[in-house]
Amino acid sequence: MRILGEIRTVVTRPWTIMEVCGGQTHSLVKNGILELLPQEVTMVHGPGCPVCVTPLDLIDKAVYLSEECGVILCSYGDMLRVPGSEKSLLEAKAGGADVRILYSPLEAVKLARLNPEREVVFFAVGFETTAPANALSVVQAHRLGVTNYSLLVSHVLVPPAMAAVMEDEHSRIHAFLAAGHVCTIMGISEYQLLVDRYQIPIVVTGFEPVDLLHGILMTITQLENDECRLENQYSRVVRTEGNPQAISVIHEVFRVDDRDWRGIGTIPFSGYELREEFADFDAEVKFQISIPKTEENQACIAGQILKGIKKPNECPQFGSCCTPENPLGAPMVSSEGACAAYFHYSERDMVS
Ligand code: SF4
Numbered sequence: 429m430r431i432l433g434e435i436r437t438v439v440t441r442p443w444t445i446m447e448v449c450g451g452q453t454h455s456l457v458k459n460g461i462l463e464l465l466p467q468e469v470t471m472v473h474g475p476g477c478p479v480c481v482t483p484l485d486l487i488d489k490a491v492y493l494s495e496e497c498g499v500i501l502c503s504y505g506d507m508l509r510v511p512g513s514e515k516s517l518l519e520a521k522a523g524g525a526d527v528r529i530l531y532s533p534l535e536a537v538k539l540a541r542l543n544p545e546r547e548v549v550f551f552a553v554g555f556e557t558t559a560p561a562n563a564l565s566v567v568q569a570h571r572l573g574v575t576n577y578s579l580l581v582s583h584v585l586v587p588p589a590m591a592a593v594m595e596d597e598h599s600r601i602h603a604f605l606a607a608g609h610v611c612t613i614m615g616i617s618e619y620q621l622l623v624d625r626y627q628i629p630i631v632v633t634g635f636e637p638v639d640l641l642h643g644i645l646m647t648i649t650q651l652e653n654d655e656c657r658l659e660n661q662y663s664r665v666v667r668t669e670g671n672p673q674a675i676s677v678i679h680e681v682f683r684v685d686d687r688d689w690r691g692i693g694t695i696p697f698s699g700y701e702l703r704e705e706f707a708d709f710d711a712e713v714k715f716q717i718s719i720p721k722t723e724e725n726q727a728c729i730a731g732q733i734l735k736g737i738k739k740p741n742e743c744p745q746f747g748s749c750c751t752p753e754n755p756l757g758a759p760m761v762s763s764e765g766a767c768a769a770y771f772h773y774s775e776r777d778m779v780s
Pocket residue numbers: 727728729730733740743744745746747750751755756757758759760767
C-alpha cells in the first residue's frame with residue numbers, strides 16, 4: 429500500500445505501460461492491481477504468453493504427429509487445450525493418440541530410452557526461459573545416443589516482440605515492464621538496445637504484486653522526469669549477465685531465425701530453430717510434416733490484444749461467444765492469457 433501511495437503521489441499525467449509477460453498479466457489481474465492503480469495509469473498486456481503466440485499450424489503439426497505418425501507426443505499441460513484448426517491435443521488424446529503431459533523435456537528423453545521402439549516428440553513451446561532445458565534435452569539425447577527423441581520447436585524471443593509492438597503504427601505504449609524470469613536466463617543487455625532505439629523506459633520486473641507495483645512506480649518516476657533508462661527492479665534474482673551456462677547451452681543447440689507469432693505474424697529473428705548439426709532431433713525434419721497454413725478465426729482480435737492496442741474486454745466476443753469453456757482464440761485458453769485472466773478476475777476493466 430505504501431508503494432501504491434507513492435505511485436499516486438508521483439503520477440500527474442496519463443501513461444500507458446505494457447507488462448510483457450503473461451505471468452505478470454495474471455498477477456496484476458488476479459490481485460486486483462488494475463483496480464487499485466490511479467486512473468492515469470493504464471496497463472496493457474503484452475505478447476508474453478507462449479501458449480497464446482504458438483501458431484495454429486504448429487498445433488496442427490503436433491496433432492498430426494500424435495495421430496498419423498504414432499509418436500508419443502509430450503508437452504506442457506497448457507498446450508493440450510489450445511484448439512488447432514480442427515482439434516486440440518486433448519481431443520487427439522481422447523481419440524486414442526498417445527499424448528502425455530510432462531514437466532520437463534528431460535523426462536521425455538527418459539521416456540524415449542524406456543521405449544526404444546517408439547518415437548518420442550517433445551513439443552518445445554516457450555520463451556527464453558524454457559529454452560535451456562529443451563536444449564539440454566537434445567544435448568543429453570545426443571550424448572546418450574538416443575535416436576528416437578526429437579523436438580517440435582516453437583521457441584520465441586521477447587526483445588524482438590517488444591520491438592514489433594513499438595513498430596506498430598497503433599502502438600500507444602510509453603514504457604515496458606520486462607519479464608524478470610526471461611532476464612534471469614538472458615541478462616538485461618538486449619533491453620538497453622530497445623531503450624536506446626525507442627527512447628522508452630524499460631524496468632525489469634518480478635511477478636509478486638509488490639514487484640509489479642514497484643516496477644510501475646519506477647517506470648512512472650522515469651516518465652514523469654522525462655527519462656528513459658533500463659532499470660532492474662528484480663535485482664534479487666536477475667543479474668546483468670544472466671545465466672552464462674544456460675545461454676551457452678541455448679547457443680550450442682539453437683540458432684536465431686524468423687518466427688511466426690499467432691495473431692501477430694512473422695517477426696524477424698524472433699525465435700529459435702535447432703542448428704543443422706542437431707537436425708536429427710528436429711521433428712519437422714525427421715517426419716517431413718507438411719500441413720497447410722490455416723486462417724485464424726476472423727472474429728478473434730488476439731493480435732491487437734497481444735500488442736496492447738486493445739484490452740480483452742474491448743473484443744466484441746469477450747464473455748459472449750468467447751469464454752474459457754468455448755475459446756475462440758488462444759488468449760482465452762491459457763492460464764497466462766490476458767482474455768482468460770480478465771474473464772476470471774477483472775472488475776474495473778470489465779465495466780469500463
Ligand atoms: S476474447 Fe476471445 S475472441 Fe476476443 S481476443 Fe480474446 S481470445 Fe480472441
